[in-house]
Amino acid sequence: MTMDSANRSGLPEEPIGFFYAWWRADDLPVVSSPESLVIEVANDERSVARLTEVDQEIVRLRMHAGQSPWIAKIATEVVGYGWVAVHDAEIGELGLRLRLTEAERYLWDFVTLPRWRGQGIYPAMLQAILTRDTDGERFWIGHDLSNAASAHGIARAGFRKVGAVYRLTDADLVFVPSEPGSRAEAAARLLGIPLRSGSGGGTTGIPVS
Numbered sequence: 373m374t375m376d377s378a379n380r381s382g383l384p385e386e387p388i389g390f391f392y393a394w395w396r397a398d399d400l401p402v403v404s405s406p407e408s409l410v411i412e413v414a415n416d417e418r419s420v421a422r423l424t425e426v427d428q429e430i431v432r433l434r435m436h437a438g439q440s441p442w443i444a445k446i447a448t449e450v451v452g453y454g455w456v457a458v459h460d461a462e463i464g465e466l467g468l469r470l471r472l473t474e475a476e477r478y479l480w481d482f483v484t485l486p487r488w489r490g491q492g493i494y495p496a497m498l499q500a501i502l503t504r505d506t507d508g509e510r511f512w513i514g515h516d517l518s519n520a521a522s523a524h525g526i527a528r529a530g531f532r533k534v535g536a537v538y539r540l541t542d543a544d545l546v547f548v549p550s551e552p553g554s555r556a557e558a559a560a561r562l563l564g565i566p567l568r569s570g571s572g573g574g575t576t577g578i579p580v581s
């Protein structure tokens with residue numbers, strides 16, 4: 373969307389962030405990453421808490437709720453991590469609670485430790501999840517407007533941009549699709565915010581849950 377069309381539609385010039393999907397039949401591009409990279413689900417609450425700098429009780433609650441902490445290692449060193457949510461998830465910055473269907477996953481809080489960045493570890497982690505979590509059919513992920521490193525890694529892994537989240541002047545959020553279709557509707561429903569076209573400004577009847 374150009375700045376002009378955004379202004380014409382009554383939307384702010386910039387979105388808050390972008391939302392992406394990878395659905396089971398989508399392509400998985402080849403990504404290059406360090407040969408010795410090992411990606412696995414962690415199960416030790418204490419080491420996950422230490423690594424992610426999240427209180428151990430919160431880690432325990434997340435894991436009991438079915439969330440999986442994934443870690444990437446080279447030799448014995450942890451080089452990255454991230455979470456896969458099932459059932460429900462929160463996007464705290466936006467005040468949104470997502471309710472995921474059985475086959476949906478929300479990927480969040482991914483970090484590649486600074487000295488390992490730029491080697492494809494993040495897209496390799498995302499793809500490991502897409503290929504190994506075979507009960508998942510629809511995988512969702514997002515990033516803040518300014519996070520170009522995340523945007524590139526997400527795209528490199530094979531995710532497709534579905535749309536952008538805007539905050540209107542009355543503080544309501546709307547979802548503006550990159551292209552119309554079932555993914556945009558599914559994303560708006562998952563986020564629980566109205567779908568709105570970028571040019572006309574009208575919202576659809578998708579309810580806020």
Ligand SMILES: CC(C)(COP(=O)(O)OP(=O)(O)OC[C@H]1O[C@@H](n2cnc3c(N)ncnc32)[C@H](O)[C@@H]1OP(=O)(O)O)[C@@H](O)C(=O)NCCC(=O)NCCS
Pocket residue numbers: 481482483484485486488489490491492493494495514515516519520521522524525528
């Ligand atoms: C976003 C993040 C996970 C990407 O991890 P990564 O393993 O470096 O991912 P990639 O190897 O695909 O690199 C992605 C981009 O980051 C760039 N980059 C960022 N910091 C870098 C650094 N210190 N050294 C080298 N490259 C870096 C890469 O060059 C690459 O840019 P390009 O796509 O234009 O080539 C990582 O930068 C990070 O942990 N950031 C802080 C936390 C964060 O923002 N998480 C994402 C939340 S949605």
